[in-house]
Amino acid sequence: SLSESFFMVKGAALFLQQGNSSQGQRSLQHPHKHAGDLPQHLQVMINLLRCEDRIKLAVRLESVWADRVRYMVVVYSSGRQDTEENILLGVDFSSKESKSCTIGMVLRLWSDTKIHLDGDGGFSVSTAGRMHIFKPVSVQAMWSALQILHKACEVARRYNYFPGGVALVWATYYESCISSDQSCINEWNAMQDLESTRPDSPALFVDKPTERERTERLIKAKLRSIMTSKDLENVTSKEIRNELEKHMNCNLKEFKEFIDNEMLLILGQMDKPSLIFDHLYLGSEWNASNLEELQGSGIDYILNVTREIDNFFPGLFAYHNIRVYDEETTDLLAHWNEAYHFINKAKKNHSKCLVHCKMGVSRSASTVIAYAMKEFGWSLEKAYNYVKQKRSIARPNAGFMRQLLEYQGILDASKQRHNKLWKQQADSNLPQNTDGTTGSGDFLMESLDIDLENRLADLDMPSQSAYLDNRGDVSVGFDYCFRRLSDTLLENKIPTDREGFFHVEQLEGELERGAAP
Incomplete structure (x- = not known):
C-alpha cells in the first residue's frame, strides 16, 4: 500500500525509493492515525504525475491565505541519459477538504542550484536566474526538505545538468499543466527585500509595516493612478496633492515632501521604454x-x-x-x-x-x-x-x-584565440625539436579553461587566492602545466609525465631563446 512507501513528520512526507513501480498505480489503504489530511493530499498529488515519475518528498508550506494549502513537492524521473533528474512542483489546494489540486510553479534543479537559509524559518532555492522561497510548517519538515534538496543538487552537479541540454526536458509537461489561480502563482513567486511590489503581492516575507509605511504605500499607488489620468503639462503638484487627499479622505500635510519626491520619481519613470x-x-x-x-x-x-x-x-x-x-x-x-x-x-x-x-x-x-x-x-x-x-x-x-x-x-x-595571425606568430616562435622539426602550435592545457567567455558563468564561485612571485608581481594562485604534441611524438610513443609536461616558466624561456637572433 501507499502507506508503506513513506514516513511522515509534521507537515512532510518522505517517500522511500522501492523498486520501479508507479506511485500512481497505488492506493492509500491504511492512512496514518495522526496524519491529518496529508495522506489524502498525497494521493491527489500522485494523480498529477506521469506514470514514469515519482514523488520523493512533499512538504507543506506556510501561506498568507488562511484557507489554502500549499506543498513543495520534489519529483524525480529517469532522464534521457538514464540518470536521476529532479524538479520542484508548487502544488495548491483551495482548502483542506479539497479533492483536487493544481500546479502553480515548476522549478528544474540545474547544476548551479543554490540553497540558502533565510533566517526566518524558511529557505530559498535559486537556479538559472530564478529564486523561490519556501517556509515549511515545522522545523522537522524543513530539515527533511533540506536533506533531500541537497542530495538532488549533488546529482545535478555530478551529471552537469544545464539549461539547453538534454536533461530535464520532461519538466515541460508539468509547465504546461500550470493552472493555479493568479494569486497562488504570485505567492510562489514572492521575493524578499522588496520596496516596490504589485498590489496583490503576498506579505509573507516582510515584517508588519508601521502606520506611516502603510500610508506611504497607499500614497504611491494612488499617486500613480492620478498622474496617469492627468495632463501633466497643465496641472500643478498642489492640485495633484489636493486630489490625492480627496481620494484618501485624509489630510496629507505631513507627507508633503514625500509626495513631491514621489511625483518626481514617477514622472521620471513614466517615459516609454x-x-x-x-x-x-x-x-x-x-x-x-x-x-x-x-x-x-x-x-x-x-x-x-x-x-x-x-x-x-x-x-x-x-x-x-x-x-x-x-x-x-x-x-x-x-x-x-x-x-x-x-x-x-x-x-x-x-x-x-x-x-x-x-x-x-x-x-x-x-x-x-x-x-x-x-x-x-x-x-x-x-x-x-x-x-x-x-x-x-x-x-x-x-x-x-x-x-x-x-x-x-x-x-x-x-x-x-581565433586570430590566425596570432596563431601563426605563436607557431613561428616555437623552439626546434631534437629532430630539427618545428613543434606544433597546438597545446593541450591540463588545468586552464581556455574559453574566456565561459569564465563569466563561473564568476559567482569564490576567487582563487593570489600570491607574490619572486619578481614581486601578483600572480593567480594556479600551477598550470601544458603538454606539447609534435608530429613525431604523435607518430611514435605517448610520453611519460616527466617527458611530456613542463611548467609555464620553462615554455617562456624556450620561446625567448628561440626568438633571440
Missing part, C-alpha cells in the same frame, strides 16, 4: 509595471536587474532576476553571461525583452551595454555611445564602468 534593438527595450520600474504597454510592445521576456522591485506579472511573462543594488561595489559582471543568454532567448523566439531597473539609468543600462559588446563585437566606447544615443539618461555608475572595461578585455582576449 527605449527601443535599443528590434528585440530589446531598456526601461524603468514604471515600464515593467505597465501591462498594457508591455503587451502592446510585444514584450514576452523581462530581465529585472534590481533587488528591490517585484516581478509584477508572474505567469504572464518570462522573468529573469539579477537581484543587486545600484552600488559601485556590486559585482554585476558576474551576471552578464546569463543576461546575454536570456535576452537572446527572446530574440530566437522572435519576441522582445525588456531590461529594467529602478530608473533605467545604471544597472539595466550597464547590462544592455555589455550585451551589445558581446552580441555585436563592439568596443565599450561604441556600445556606450550607441545605448546613450537611444536612451540619453543612461549613466552606469563608476563601479559598473570599471566592470565594463574589464569585460571588454575578456571579450578581446577571447577574440584573439
Whole structure:
C-alpha cells in the first residue's frame, strides 16, 4: 500500500525509493492515525504525475491565505541519459477538504542550484536566474526538505545538468499543466527585500509595516493612478496633492515632501521604454509595471536587474532576476553571461525583452551595454555611445564602468584565440625539436579553461587566492602545466609525465631563446 512507501513528520512526507513501480498505480489503504489530511493530499498529488515519475518528498508550506494549502513537492524521473533528474512542483489546494489540486510553479534543479537559509524559518532555492522561497510548517519538515534538496543538487552537479541540454526536458509537461489561480502563482513567486511590489503581492516575507509605511504605500499607488489620468503639462503638484487627499479622505500635510519626491520619481519613470534593438527595450520600474504597454510592445521576456522591485506579472511573462543594488561595489559582471543568454532567448523566439531597473539609468543600462559588446563585437566606447544615443539618461555608475572595461578585455582576449595571425606568430616562435622539426602550435592545457567567455558563468564561485612571485608581481594562485604534441611524438610513443609536461616558466624561456637572433 501507499502507506508503506513513506514516513511522515509534521507537515512532510518522505517517500522511500522501492523498486520501479508507479506511485500512481497505488492506493492509500491504511492512512496514518495522526496524519491529518496529508495522506489524502498525497494521493491527489500522485494523480498529477506521469506514470514514469515519482514523488520523493512533499512538504507543506506556510501561506498568507488562511484557507489554502500549499506543498513543495520534489519529483524525480529517469532522464534521457538514464540518470536521476529532479524538479520542484508548487502544488495548491483551495482548502483542506479539497479533492483536487493544481500546479502553480515548476522549478528544474540545474547544476548551479543554490540553497540558502533565510533566517526566518524558511529557505530559498535559486537556479538559472530564478529564486523561490519556501517556509515549511515545522522545523522537522524543513530539515527533511533540506536533506533531500541537497542530495538532488549533488546529482545535478555530478551529471552537469544545464539549461539547453538534454536533461530535464520532461519538466515541460508539468509547465504546461500550470493552472493555479493568479494569486497562488504570485505567492510562489514572492521575493524578499522588496520596496516596490504589485498590489496583490503576498506579505509573507516582510515584517508588519508601521502606520506611516502603510500610508506611504497607499500614497504611491494612488499617486500613480492620478498622474496617469492627468495632463501633466497643465496641472500643478498642489492640485495633484489636493486630489490625492480627496481620494484618501485624509489630510496629507505631513507627507508633503514625500509626495513631491514621489511625483518626481514617477514622472521620471513614466517615459516609454527605449527601443535599443528590434528585440530589446531598456526601461524603468514604471515600464515593467505597465501591462498594457508591455503587451502592446510585444514584450514576452523581462530581465529585472534590481533587488528591490517585484516581478509584477508572474505567469504572464518570462522573468529573469539579477537581484543587486545600484552600488559601485556590486559585482554585476558576474551576471552578464546569463543576461546575454536570456535576452537572446527572446530574440530566437522572435519576441522582445525588456531590461529594467529602478530608473533605467545604471544597472539595466550597464547590462544592455555589455550585451551589445558581446552580441555585436563592439568596443565599450561604441556600445556606450550607441545605448546613450537611444536612451540619453543612461549613466552606469563608476563601479559598473570599471566592470565594463574589464569585460571588454575578456571579450578581446577571447577574440584573439581565433586570430590566425596570432596563431601563426605563436607557431613561428616555437623552439626546434631534437629532430630539427618545428613543434606544433597546438597545446593541450591540463588545468586552464581556455574559453574566456565561459569564465563569466563561473564568476559567482569564490576567487582563487593570489600570491607574490619572486619578481614581486601578483600572480593567480594556479600551477598550470601544458603538454606539447609534435608530429613525431604523435607518430611514435605517448610520453611519460616527466617527458611530456613542463611548467609555464620553462615554455617562456624556450620561446625567448628561440626568438633571440
